[in-house]
Each structure stands twice: as C-alpha cells, then as structure tokens.
Amino acid sequence: MSVSSFSRNIVSHLDSSPGTSAALFVSGLVGTLAFMSLMALILIYVERKVAAHFQCRLGPMRVGWHGILQSVADALKLILKEDIVPFSADKLMHATAPVFAVVAMLLTLIAIPLSSSLTLADSNIGVLYISAVSGLGVLGILLGGWSSNNKWSLIGAMRAGAQIISYELSATLSVLVIIMLSGSLKLSTIIQSQANGWWIWRAPGVGLIAFITFIISSTAEINRTPFDLAEGESELTAGFHTEYSGMRFAFFFLAEYLNLFVVSALGATLFLGGWMPLHIGDQQGLFSGFNQVMDLIPEFVWFMLKTASLIFLSMWFRWTFPRLRVDQLMKLEWKILMPIGFLNLVLAALMTFFGFFFFATGRGF
C-alpha cells in the first residue's frame, strides 16, 4: 500500500461528520505550519550549501554533520536576540508587518496539492485564490518599510511594491495560458489534465514560453537576485527590513524562503505535472516497464523532486547573476515580458480553440 492511498483511506474514514471534518482541517493547518517551518529551515540550509559550492567553499560545517543543524542554531539565536524597535517607528505597524508577510505565504500553501490526497483545500478556484492571497505579501513589505521610518527602508519598500505589482501581471498571464489549456481553475484538475504529458511540452512552444515567463516573473515577485532590488544590500543596506532584528527579522526571512517554495511548487504544479509521475508513451507501449517503475515512486516524492529542481534553478540564478537596475527592471517587465505574455495568450487561445496540442487523446508522451 503506497503512502498516498494509506492517507486517503484515513481521510475517507475520518471524513464522516462535520465535526471531524473541522478537526481534520485544523490539524491539517497545524501540519502545514509545521511542515512549512521545517521546509524553511531546510531551504535555508540548502541555500547556504548550494551557495558555498558555487563559490568554491564548504559552507556551514560545524553544527552537526556537515552543518546540518546550522539553521536550528540560527533560529535559536534569532529567538534569543533582542527585538529592537526604532524610537520613531510606528510601533503597531512595525509589529504587524512581518506577520502579514508570513501569513500570506501560509495561506497560499493551503491550496497547493502535495499529492493526490495530501491537499488541505482543493478549491475550485485554487489558482485564483493563490494569486490573490500571495499578493498580500507585498502589504507586509510595504508596511515594514514604511513603519520603520527610515528613508532607505522606504525606498526598498517602494521598489518592492512597484516590482511585485508589475511582475504579478506577467506571472498571471503565464498562469492564464495553463488555465486556458486545461480549462479549469482547480489545481487538482490541472494536474489531472497533465496525466499524458506535462504542459511545458504538451502545448507546442506556448507551454515553454509561459514557463520561462513564469520563472522570470516569479523570481521577481519573490525578490530574489537578479531582482532583489527591494533589499539590495549594496544599495539600500538591507532595504525594507533594515530596521528589523531578532524574531521579526526571522519572520521576513521565513516568508522569503516560503515564497521560494510556494512559487516553485506552483511552477511544478502548473507546468511540470505536479505529483504526476513521468510517463513515456502509453501504458501498453515500448516504455510500459519504465512507466510502471515510475509509478512506484510515491506522488509526494515526485512533487518534491520537481519543486526542488525549480528551487535549485532559482538558487543557481541567485549565485550567478548580478542585480538589475530599477529602470531596467521596469523595462524588462513592461516592454519585453508583458507583450510576450499577451502574444502567448493569444496563441494559446487559438491552440485551445483548434485543439492543436500534443497527446490530446490520452496517449502518453
């Protein structure tokens, strides 16, 4: 019995009365929270190791085997650190801002299907929900920069606001392509529609362009190099979180890595088939043995592998590229990515209308 069918049995067994359903939802929320906190710690460790090996060094080596407990030590340090609030800051806003950033990210995680059964809320407007809720994160950044009462923070916050709102357009345009092709806003349906081929190559050309646009604009949306203008340390010292310390700073840090996880998970779900295993040909074809072996790998592992490869791509960007300038950033979005996105959308519409995409009739890749 695979892990997923086991959990599905538990869910169907428990899901009999409204009371247990609510209890399940709450325990799911707590589980998501725990999973995500662990995820952020792991991601921070991975980022440090990846960065180190890109830079011909070892990275954390002291705390635990190969520094595996480094993130835990860092978290402990941040908890014990003094929480400094600037004298002239708006105290309430200053305290609320990091919470906004983290909560927005946790809310998006509810909708992401980790496997066919491990989905907390499989809403029928899942994609819409994610793009709406993730937009809340910018509120946290803006509030944090503004309430700090520091000009550098304010510049960083304003940069982040302009950047995230601009790039949200491109990201949404590329997501719209997938919605159009699969004909649904529900994430589980979108994944089901990729059973015979992932959207990145199933729609000839269009899927790939949408994927590249999505990767670029989502990197910009989560403020990572080459688009880390909001916190560009050589320009704005630390941007919007200059005046944050201790646990409040850790919240922004946590949100940043959860952001990375969420956009990579979304990218994997929309373009790389989510938890769907990789299949070549249909079940009776030449590769049926290969397909059966692929099916043995649990769905959750597939999902995490795809997400991890996108996360690695993002880290690769970060440790290779320098930062864009603020006007170049806007130029890239409004003069290059947006027109491409619209053109791609029109192409996708034509394709959907004429049914011109690969493997439409149940034949695998």
Added chain:
Amino acid sequence: MVNMELIPKVTSLDERLGAMAAHDDSPLATQEYFVNMGPQHPSTHGVLRLVLKLDGETVREVIPVLGYIHRGMEKKAETVGYRQQVHLTDRLDYLCSVMNNWVVSATIEKAAKIELNDRIQVVRTIFAELQRLQSHLLWWGVFGMDLGAFTPFLYGFRDREKITKIFEETIGARLTMNYIQPGGMMYDLHPTFQAEVKSLLLYMKPMFKEYDELVTGNIIIQERLRNVGCLDAKSAIALGTSGPVLRASGVPHDLRKSKPYGVYDKVNFRVPIGSVGDCWDRYAVRMLEMRESVSIIEQLIDNIPEGKHLTVKPGAKIRPPAGVYFEQMETARGIFGVLMNSDGSEKPTRVNYRTPNFHNLWCLTKIAPGGKIGDLVSIISSLDVVVPDIDR
C-alpha cells in the same frame, strides 16, 4: 592650464542643505530629499560619507563628506622623521602598501642620494606588480558584490589569497606590509619566492578566462555599466584624476611609461586605455591591466640579478641636504606623489602626500548626478576608492 568651468563648485554642506527646493502646495508635487549614504554603508567601502540629494530614485547631487578616518599622516611623518615615516605609509592605501613604501623611500633616496643596485630595482618592480594584481583582484570581487553578484567576491579573494601567501613568506605580513625602505628592502627574498611566483603565474593565466565568463560576458553587467558615469577626457584631467580612472577616459598617461622608475623601462607592457570613460571602460582597463601585470612579472621573475638587498647600513641616520624633493609613482589606483621639505636635519620640515583616491573620488560629484542609486553604487565601485587613502 586647468579649465575651472569643468570642476564643480565647492560649497559647504549646510549651505546646500539650506538650499532645498521650496515645498510645492499641489497635491501631486514631489519633493527632493536628502539621504546619508555612509559613513556606515556596505558599498562606500569603509567610512566614506556621501550626502545624496535624491528625486525618487534619481540622484540629483552627491556631496562627499570626508574626515571620518583622518589620522594626520603627514604631520606624523614630519614628527617621526625620514626612516620611520615609511612604516606609516602602509596604512594609507592598504591595498598598495608596498607601492606606498616605495614612493616615500624613493623620495628619501633621491634627497639623500642613495645608490641602489639592480637587484633592488627588479625586486621592487616585481612586488609592485604583484600588489597591483592583488589590488585589482580584490577590486574585481568587490565590484561584483556591489552590483549584486556575491560569487565573484569569493573568486577574487580565493586567487588574491595565493598572492597574499607569497607576500607573507617574504615579508611576514599579509595586508599592511612594510617591505621597501630607503636604500633597499628590509629582508631578502624568501628562498621559494621564484618558484611560488612562477606557479602563481601558471595558475593566473587561465583564471582570466573564468573571470570573463563569470562577470565580463554577463548581459546584466554590461547593461549596468555601459554609458553609466561617463567622464570625458578634459574633465578627467581638470579634476586631477589618475590611474585607471584617467586612462579609461582615453588619456594614455601612465608614469610607468612616461617617467619610468624601477625597471619599467626594460620590460615590455601595454597601457590599456578606454574611449568613453564610463564604468565599463574603467572595468575593462583594470581587467586588462591585470594581464599586463602578469606579463611584467613573467619577464622579470627569471632575471633577478644577484646582489645585496640593502645598500645602506641598517638604522643609519638619514640627513638629506636642505631643499624640496618630490617623487611620484603609479600605484594601482593612480599617481601617488610625495613632497618633502628638508632643512638638513633628521626630520623633514614639511611632508605632503598627493594620494590618488582623493582626486578620483572628487569626480563623483560630476558624473553621478542624473543616474539612479544603483548607478551611483557602480560608479563608486568603478572608481575603486580606498577611504584611508582619501582622509590620510
């Protein structure tokens, strides 16, 4: 003749802060504002303070405020006398410490008419070029970091470390080195010096390709540097810039060529010059200079003549005849000149250092306005300022 119109006018900081535009009453009016960049800021490389007048993201005016690390080096030099002041110069431009030693020693040697042998000249030249190489390597790494790419920083430091190790073996110090003194060097070369330098040269040559692949060829780097902070040749001369900053503006002025010292007249090397004087030219000039340094060391390392490393008695009192003495050399950042006034006693009556960074920084007030904050950062980094050298 210096064209004074090309030089920005000097006014006090208070005066400029007072001259802020009057507030407009219309609801959509925007206001220019002042921001302090530094003295504690990651990209001002030390304790340089810049007061910026910003209009949104656009820099309208840059006012450098100096003096945060002023230590009165010239006064100290007058107090401690000829021989000891050499050992203060490593704290001026800490990335060119041996070169600074050399200029001050050369001035004293000129004043006291101390003769040097060939070995001293060759070894001094090799050390100066090694230091130029490590200084440019550090600049390259920091430049990448200022533009937002962290990886070049560690690549630069990794390779600079090899040069630092060579310094450490012969001199004993890694950063603030005191090696050259009036009449020669403090110690003779370490026995493994030649072999180490040769292996360094073998290592460095393919590395330049790696630097180009990582940074030079990157489209974002090129977009960020081209046509940013253009300094035309006339302004560069009028502002008194020197070194790579001047040469990037298209002025082929290098003291190693025009007034050769050491054994620079006996080696073949080219002086790279730019055309537009933007950040990209300044970047390219330094990248090419590193290759030239490698070529100079390569020509000299096998031909170090035999001889003593010191031609005067250690600790001998130096009493130059009365007069005014001046000597200048090309450090990694530009022309470092030393002026000494002697009255025939053991101590100079007046010492003045003409340090390259002070003049190179000044052109910031001319080329930075009009750009974005990001441009300002890349301009500061392309000028390659070392703050203790500005304040002295």
